Structure formats: structure tokens, C-alpha cells
Amino acid sequence: MEHILYFSKKMHAYAGKILYLNLFGMLIISFLDGMGILLLVPLLSISGILELNAGMSSFARMFSFLQELPQWLGLLLILGGYILLSVGQTVLQRNLSLRDVKIHTGFINHIRLEIYRAILQSNWEFFIKKRKTDLINALTDELGRVTGGTYTFLQLLASLAFTLLQVGIAFWLSAEMTLFVLGCGLVIALFSRTFIRKSEKLGNQTSELARSYIGGITDHFNGIKEIKSNMLEESRISWMQAWCQRMGIERYEQSKIRMNSQLYYKISFSLIIAGFIYLSVTLFQTQGQQLLMIILIFSRLWPRFTGIQSSLEQIAAAIPAFKSLVKLQDECKEAKEMKASNLAYKHVSPILMEENLECKDMYYRYNREEPAYALEDINLQIRSKQMTAIIGQSGAGKSTLIDILMGLLEPENGQVLIDGVPLTSDNLLSLRKSISYVPQDPVLFNESIRENLMMIEPDATEEQLWEALHFAAAAEFVSRLPQGLDTLIGDRGVRLSGGERQRLVLARAILRKPSILVLDEATSALDTENETEIQKALDRLKGKITMIVIAHRLSTIKNADQVIVLERGKMIRKGGAEQIPGATVLAT
Numbered sequence: 001m002e003h004i005l006y007f008s009k010k011m012h013a014y015a016g017k018i019l020y021l022n023l024f025g026m027l028i029i030s031f032l033d034g035m036g037i038l039l040l041v042p043l044l045s046i047s048g049i050l051e052l053n054a055g056m057s058s059f060a061r062m063f064s065f066l067q068e069l070p071q072w073l074g075l076l077l078i079l080g081g082y083i084l085l086s087v088g089q090t091v092l093q094r095n096l097s098l099r100d101v102k103i104h105t106g107f108i109n110h111i112r113l114e115i116y117r118a119i120l121q122s123n124w125e126f127f128i129k130k131r132k133t134d135l136i137n138a139l140t141d142e143l144g145r146v147t148g149g150t151y152t153f154l155q156l157l158a159s160l161a162f163t164l165l166q167v168g169i170a171f172w173l174s175a176e177m178t179l180f181v182l183g184c185g186l187v188i189a190l191f192s193r194t195f196i197r198k199s200e201k202l203g204n205q206t207s208e209l210a211r212s213y214i215g216g217i218t219d220h221f222n223g224i225k226e227i228k229s230n231m232l233e234e235s236r237i238s239w240m241q242a243w244c245q246r247m248g249i250e251r252y253e254q255s256k257i258r259m260n261s262q263l264y265y266k267i268s269f270s271l272i273i274a275g276f277i278y279l280s281v282t283l284f285q286t287q288g289q290q291l292l293m294i295i296l297i298f299s300r301l302w303p304r305f306t307g308i309q310s311s312l313e314q315i316a317a318a319i320p321a322f323k324s325l326v327k328l329q330d331e332c333k334e335a336k337e338m339k340a341s342n343l344a345y346k347h348v349s350p351i352l353m354e355e356n357l358e359c360k361d362m363y364y365r366y367n368r369e370e371p372a373y374a375l376e377d378i379n380l381q382i383r384s385k386q387m388t389a390i391i392g393q394s395g396a397g398k399s400t401l402i403d404i405l406m407g408l409l410e411p412e413n414g415q416v417l418i419d420g421v422p423l424t425s426d427n428l429l430s431l432r433k434s435i436s437y438v439p440q441d442p443v444l445f446n447e448s449i450r451e452n453l454m455m456i457e458p459d460a461t462e463e464q465l466w467e468a469l470h471f472a473a474a475a476e477f478v479s480r481l482p483q484g485l486d487t488l489i490g491d492r493g494v495r496l497s498g499g500e501r502q503r504l505v506l507a508r509a510i511l512r513k514p515s516i517l518v519l520d521e522a523t524s525a526l527d528t529e530n531e532t533e534i535q536k537a538l539d540r541l542k543g544k545i546t547m548i549v550i551a552h553r554l555s556t557i558k559n560a561d562q563v564i565v566l567e568r569g570k571m572i573r574k575g576g577a578e579q580i581p582g583a584t585v586l587a588t
């Protein structure tokens with residue numbers, strides 16, 4: 001319940017008065033609806049089916065004047081009133097429904113942005129621990145269920161208000177009959193709690209299924225090359241078939257709960273009405289009008305009860321999604337990287353490192369419960385405007401060290417210092433702003449080359465763009481493309497080769513004019529010619545900016561001012577390139 005209230009409060013904060021105006025509007029619609037039905041009473045009387053004066057309520061007596069009018073005039077008045085009420089109700093309904101859509105979609109986007117922002121502002125450790133597809137699932141399936149559930153909850157509140165109103169009208173018509181109907185409703189509701197519990201249980205399965213679906217298909221398409229080349233298609237199709245089967249069963253079970261509960265309400269309605277009529281006629285010789293009245297009250301109130309039950313089931317099914325999103329928000333809050341005041345990215349100025357970036361007695365573990373350290377007792381200095389190569393075999397800790405130097409991971413013990421000043425959340429953004437990072441498998445967005453370059457430097461001129469491309473040995477292949485800089489890059493740059501992608505990302509990194517360039521050298525993406533070009537480019541940068549390169553090539557090591565050798569999380573050697581027997585320790 002607290003989770004639902006949490007999001008309901010958010011909807012209140014988002015939509016404000018309009019939300020309540022809409023709910024109030026619905027109340028009016030329900031009132032008009034009730035009035036429309038009540039008009040049936042004088043209608044029945046005028047057509048002689050019902051006697052208005054004998055044993056009827058004050059409401060019915062209000063229409064007794066109709067009997068003094070000519071029958072045609074009375075009928076015209078009633079039907080005119082009925083049409084007016086119906087048209088008014090329909091027009092109001094249309095407008096409210098449209099506004100409802102606006103509130104609902106606006107609220108989804110509001111929560112989507114809030115969660116997306118919180119996720120992006122979380123630290124790197126959060127992303128290491130989280131499955132990416134769970135985050136996608138949170139922003140798609142779970143978000144939809146939560147906003148839908150919140151809305152159903154608020155509609156339920158409105159519906160309870162309408163029901164109260166209708167109960168009030170029913171009381172006016174006949175207090176005893178209404179009490180009887182309410183009593184029946186309560187007893188039925190008590191027995192139908194089991195449907196709500198089952199719905200929540202199934203909601204857990206829905207969440208689990210959605211997570212496994214998004215996780216599964218993302219893995220499949222990311223690994224489609226392995227699937228095709230290793231002929232894994234059949235096994236993947238079997239996975240999908242099994243998932244479809246589970247999903248089919250889950251949907252069927254969900255519908256079964258809904259149908260069973262509706263069936264339960266309908267059967268109880270028939271049984272209660274039949275029993276009541278039987279007892280009234282055989283035992284109490286009740287008047288015809290009273291019987292008609294109870295049928296009228298039942299037929300108005302019972303669908304309301306059924307509707308409330310169905311809303312409760314829907315909300316129960318969404319509860320696991322509510323819990324999951326609240327948990328995600330809490331995790332994001334805990335993993336928030338910087339203080340709110342530091343989040344004005346645009347206004348942060350880069351650090352101008354004068355002397356060095358230093359690691360002092362630094363230790364890091366991915367899992368604090370396990371004894372193994374990914375990095376242990378690291379003491380090193382990355383000197384300003386020099387090139388530092390980091391080498392070591394796979395799993396030695398090169399990427400971890402880079403992540404710590406970029407402030408993505410926080411050391412468990414020890415410190416990172418920039419010109420002697422410890423790296424904290426206060427200067428973290430400034431450090432990041434001075435760094436450009438080129439990963440081994442770079443990501444290009446599904447936009448044009450120009451847009452991909454300019455996202456890092458929106459004010460870059462054409463000349464600066466080409467300068468950066470030349471520098472990264474990418475100008476030639478870009479100029480050969482039919483649309484040059486305006487060529488659209490496919491999903492994650494698949495239309496370009498690995499080497500071309502890395503050169504474009506290098507161009508993007510350089511465009512920013514960083515004071516520190518961090519490069520995770522591609523192991524195989526570049527051919528010898530391009531490798532030489534990039535090497536020359538890096539040479540040109542030597543002495544101008546600080547370079548940290550995870551090196552996989554001898555040529556890179558040879559050019560480095562300092563080489564750091566890692567082995568199983570420890571720094572086993574550091575020194576000038578000439579002191580390192582590079583070929584023996586190069587990473588694979």
C-alpha cells in the first residue's frame with residue numbers, strides 16, 4: 001500500500017488541481033448517470049406501470065405533479081430531461097477522458113524522466129552490479145504497470161466516491177433495501193479477497209517473465225554473430241518457445257482470475273436476487289414496488305462493487321512493479337554520484353592538471369565479501385603531458401585502474417590525488433570534464449557522423465571537425481562516404497568497421513581538446529596502416545596532453561614515457577619503455 005501511496009502522491013504533485021477537477025467531473029458524470037436512471041421512476045409511473053403515491057419515497061412523490069399534466073406533455077418533459085442529462089454526461093465524459101489521457105501520458109513521462117535521470121546520475125558501481133536489461137525493463141514494462149496502477153488506484157478512489165453517492169441516492173429511495181444490498185456486497189467482498197491475493201502472486205510472475213524476456217532477446221541480438229556462426233539458432237528458438245508457453249499460461253491464469261471473480265459476482269447477484277424475491281413473495285408477501293426498487297438498487301450498485309473488485313485485482317497485479325520501481329529509486333538515491341549542486345554539468349570547468357595524477361596506497365575490490373582484490377597496494381604517478389602505457393595480461397586489473405583514475409570507481413582504501421588534491425565528489429565532475437575516453441569497443445549513436453562528433457562539442461566548426469578527423473586518421477574514409485559527415489551510422493555504428501568506429505570515437509575525443517586522453521587500445525580493430533596513422537597522431541599529442549593508454553601493441557609501449565605493468569591486481573613494475581621487456585607482458 002505504501003508503494004501505491006508513494007506514486008499517488010507523485011501524481012498529486014505532478015498533476016495538482018487538474019487531477020481532482022477530473023475526479024470531481026467523474027463524480028458529476030456518475031451523478032448525472034444516476035439521475036438519468038432515476039428518471040425512469042416517473043417514466044414508469046406515467047406509463048402506468050408504477051403507482052407513485054402508494055408507499056413510495058419522497059423522491060418519487062416529487063414527480064407526482066406529472067400526473068396532473070396531459071400524458072403527452074409529461075412524457076415530453078421527462079424525455080427532454082433525459083436527453084439533456086445524457087448529452088451533458090457524454091460531452092463531459094469526452095472532455096474528461098481526453099484530459100485523463102493527457103494527465104496519464106504526462107505522468108508516465110514525468111516518472112520516466114525522473115527515473116532515467118536518477119539512473120544516469122548513479123555511480124559506475126551501480127551499473128556494474130545491475131543487469132542493463134533490468135533497467136530497460138524498469139523503464140518500459142514496469143513503468144507502464146506502475147503508472148497504470150497509480151491511475152487505477154486514483155480511479156478506484158473516485159469510483160468509491162461515486163459508489164457512496166449512489167448509496168446515498170439508494171438510501172433516499174429505500175434505506176432498508178440499501179442496507180440489505182450493502183450487507184450482501186460486504187459478505188461477497190470478504191470471500192473475494194482470495195482473487196486479489198492470487199492477482200498479486202501472478203503479478204510477481206508477470207514481472208519475472210518481462211525481465212527474462214527483455215534480458216533474453218537483448219542477449220540474443222547482442223550475440224547474434226555467435227548465434228549464427230555457432231549455429232545456436234535452434235536452441236535460441238527453443239528458449240523463445242518455452243518463454244511463449246510460460247507467458248501464455250500466465251496470461252491465461254490472469255484472465256481466469258478476472259473471469260472467475262466476475263462470474264462469482266454475477267452468480268451471487270442472481271442467487272441473492274432470486275432468493276430475495278422468493279422469500280419476499282412466499283414469506284412476506286412484499287409489494288411489487290418494493291421488489292422493483294430492490295432490483296433497481298441492485299442493478300445500480302452491484303456493477304459498482306464488481307468494478308471496485310476488478311480495480312483491486314488490477315492494482316494487486318501491479319504491486320510487484322511498484323515495489324521494484326521504488327527499490328530501484330532507492331538504489332539510485334544511494335548510488336547518487338554527486339551532490340545536487342554539482343549536477344550543473346555545463347557550468348563545471350575542467351581541471352588543469354599541472355603535475356600529476358597519483359594513486360596512493362590504493363586497494364579495490366568489486367565484492368567486499370570476498371578476499372580477492374582487483375587492485376592491491378597501487379602506488380603510481382601519471383605525469384602531466386606525458387604518455388603512460390598500462391600493460392598486463394587479461395584480468396590483471398588494467399580497466400579497473402583506468403576506472404579508478406577517471407573517478408568511476410572509488411578505491412576501498414587509499415586515495416587518488418590530482419596535483420596533491422584528493423579526488424572527491426567536489427572535484428569529480430571537473431576531472432571528468434578534462435578527460436576524453438576512447439573505449440575498446442566504442443559506441444556510436446544511431447545518428448549522422450556530424451551529430452556523433454558534435455554531441456561532445458556542439459559549437460565545433462566544420463574546420464574543427466575535419467581537423468579532428470584528420471588527426472584520428474578518419475578523414476579519408478569519411479570523405480569517401482556518399483554523404484560525408486552527414487552519413488547516418490546504423491545501430492551502434494554497425495555499418496562501419498571496428499577500426500573505423502574507433503577512429504571516429506578518437507576524433508570525437510580529440511574534438512573536446514581534453515587535457516587527459518584515456519585510450520583502451522583496440523586489440524584487433526586497426527590494420528597496420530591505420531595503426532601507424534593513429535600512432536603518429538598520438539605522437540603529435542605527446543607533450544601537449546596527458547595520455548593514459550591500455551596498450552596492446554609494442555609500438556605504443558615504445559613511445560610511452562612510462563610503462564606500468566600489472567599482474568593479478570598488483571603493480572609489478574614501472575619505468576621507461578626501455579626498461580620493460582614489453583613483448584613478454586603484453587596483454588592478449
Ligand SMILES: Nc1ncnc2c1ncn2[C@@H]1O[C@H](COP(=O)(O)OP(=O)(O)OP(=O)(O)O)[C@@H](O)[C@H]1O
Nearest residue numbers: 128366374392393394395396397398399400401587
Ligand atoms: N564487474 C566486475 N565484478 C566483479 N569482478 C570484476 C568485475 N570487473 C572485473 N572484475 C575482476 O577484476 C579483475 C580485474 O579485471 P579488469 O577488467 O580490470 O582486468 P583487465 O586487465 O582490464 O582485463 P582485460 O584485458 O581482459 O580487459 C579480474 O579478476 C576480473 O574478473
